[in-house]
Amino acid sequence: MVGGIIYEPGNTKQRYKTGGWRSFRPIVDPKKCTRCKICEGFCPETAITVTDYSHVDYDFCKGCGICANVCPFKAITMVEEEK
Numbered sequence: 257m258v259g260g261i262i263y264e265p266g267n268t269k270q271r272y273k274t275g276g277w278r279s280f281r282p283i284v285d286p287k288k289c290t291r292c293k294i295c296e297g298f299c300p301e302t303a304i305t306v307t308d309y310s311h312v313d314y315d316f317c318k319g320c321g322i323c324a325n326v327c328p329f330k331a332i333t334m335v336e337e338e339k
C-alpha cells in the first residue's frame with residue numbers, strides 16, 4: 257500500500273481551482289498594505305500577487321487564513337463567505 261506520497265508536489269494550481277473549498281475569504285485593506293510581500297511568500301496556493309498592494313486570486317484562494325496571520329500590518333481580514 258502507498259499512502260501519503262505526493263508524486264508531483266505543488267501541482268494544485270495547475271490542476272484545480274481550489275477557491276471552491278473556501279468558507280472564509282481574505283480581504284486586503286490597501287491603505288494598510290505596505291507591499292512587504294510576506295503574504296505572497298507564505299500563501300500555499302500562490303493566490304496572492306503584490307503589485308500596488310496585495311491582490312488575491314479568488315479562483316485559487318482556499319481561505320486558509322495564513323496570509324492574514326503572517327501580515328505584520330494587519331492589512332488582511334478573513335470574512336465569512338456568503339452562502
Ligand code: SF4
Nearest residue numbers: 289290292293295327
Ligand atoms: S503581508 Fe500584509 S503588508 Fe505585506 S504585502 Fe501582504 S498584505 Fe501587504
Ligand code: SF4
Nearest residue numbers: 299317318320321323
Ligand atoms: S487565505 Fe490567504 S494564504 Fe490562504 S490560500 Fe487564500 S490568499 Fe493564500
